[in-house]
Amino acid sequence: MYGGTRTEIGQEWDGLSRDGVVQQVHADLAHLYDAEHLRASPLARLLRLAGRFDTASALRDVLMKAIAVLKPADDVPAHLPPWLLYQSLYCCYVQQLGQQLVADQLGISVRQLRREQVTALEHLVDHLWQTYHDAREQKSGVAASAGEPEPTASQQPSGLLGEMAWLKDLPTERPTDLLEILNETLTLIQPLAADRAIKFQPLAVGVFPPLAVHPVALTQMLVDVLTAALGWTAPGGLVAVTARVAGYQVILTVVGGGGDAELLAQGSQDELHIARQIAEVCGAALTLPSREVGEFRVTLSLPAREQVPVLVVDDNEDALQLLQRYAVGTRYRVVGTQDPEQALALAERLRPQVIVLDVMMPQVDGWRLLGRLRQHPLTADTPVVVCTIVTQEELAFSLGASGFIRKPVTRAAFLAALDAQAAPRATAAH
Incomplete structure (x- = not known):
């Protein structure tokens, strides 16, 4: 997680106060996928991104990378403060999830989520300030004296691929003919x-x-x-x-x-x-x-869109709806159940290519259900991805899981887990 130096109260970025920068960063995150807003943002000027053909995608890239700096190491328990700071920004702004849903996923109140966002924004501004400060130092130093181009917060233009980076996080609005x-x-x-x-x-x-x-x-x-x-x-x-x-x-x-x-x-x-x-x-x-x-x-x-059947077993209705929303516009057709006792019956009817299983359910021990799925002739060869808040990845694989993703789940992580399991089966089938 980022541990940089807090900028001093009263410091300004080309005439914009720190509070003004915090407010601008918050506004830009709220319009992260609005190209017109990002192109006109004062933050683009401060970070030397204004006037470029790819200003919007470059600023979006800078903000996303700044959020990524807050991400803790994978071995940090999910309930600790560093993860709350990171997820409070990533889920709400990169994934565009509602505050209530994010708070429920993190097991906190909406009020606490907002407090975490305020703290996370301060860290984000610290990181952006350091980037801005380093760029100015470099400009006034050797690089400038040598006549090199002025550095920016995003040294390389994002180009076409940068413009299309949003494809990883946002579904298509309608089927493509x-x-x-x-x-x-x-x-x-x-x-x-x-x-x-x-x-x-x-x-x-x-x-x-x-x-x-x-x-x-x-x-x-x-x-x-x-x-x-x-x-x-x-x-x-x-x-x-x-x-x-x-x-x-x-x-x-x-x-x-x-x-x-x-x-x-x-x-x-x-x-x-x-x-x-x-x-x-x-x-x-x-x-x-x-x-x-x-x-x-x-x-x-x-x-092809929504053709690959996926069965999700999770007692949390909001979690089911989230994963179904993640799959909209993709090749996956997600069918969910809150009743783990119905898992085998649904598997027989749907013949899923992948099963996603939460092991933390009050009615049934998810670990035992994983064992039953591995032993049943109908599902013995079906990949099972364990999706849970606990950090028992090694146990999951030892019991026969094919993949593991930890909650809170991002759209990219969910689809990547499905791709890893569905792709080999599709190849083998043809």
Whole structure:
């Protein structure tokens, strides 16, 4: 956890008092995903981020990293004050959870949660002040005398990936239609194709499930892949697009060819690497073409929305609703029960790919239920992820758990745990 020096009362940041900075940081956290607000924030000017093309994402990145500095080591018990400070900001602002829900998760009152936030904000401002102070010292020192660019709180522009970092924490607002996005993208880049007399062989009309990929991310991936295909294909050639459903995924393939292979090693390859990084953020996968083959062939594996069944067993209704909300817009379909006695019956009906189990339940010993799930023929091979506030990870694995996440649970941690268990099973099934 951050243990920096508290800034002195009365110190100012370019004319803004400490109290003013605290208020501004609080306002910016409350609008963490509001790009217009962040671009106009005085904090962006103080941290030398104003006037950049990526001001909003850069400031968001600085604030998120500052919150991450407060995170204690994993071996610190979850009920101790350092975790309360960190979670009071992370859950409310990064995850955008309501105060009552966060307080319930942490086992404290809303009033105490607000007190923790006040203290955490003070530590956050201390860290940002140190960053600001170091930047000014560097500016007035050797770097400035050498004529180097002015340092900022975020030394490297976030770029496209920085702009899309929010995809990890926020679900899509509505299902993404593959055909709709593909047709819009083809229309967008048609002038480029016409300049090279290249034609697109469009995707045949079919029935595809909605995708668990944000339309902005899918559009950018398709733009990168299709423009790379144009650069790889000889003038007068053809670029073919095909798609098929494979289990819980839609496999999109783009094929071109006949062009100069060296082009792929230049601009086209850069575009494809960006597309692959975006795919990783979205839980998709992209395979790059080989120059040795002499054919442009890129495969994009896109997760279908809410297709993978997941059973969650937790006696806390709020916890169930939270995990169900985390799964909205993803490839997972979460079905929850507060009654552990119904776990096996639900497993028989749902045939879940993953079971998430809380072991701290008053009606049934969760550890015993884990053992029953491991022994029952129906669920013996189903991955079980233990999700609990206790720090008994080693015990969980010794009793047959496949994964472990500690409460309070973040959306990223929950989805990562599901991905780790569902991905191998999906691969084995196909």
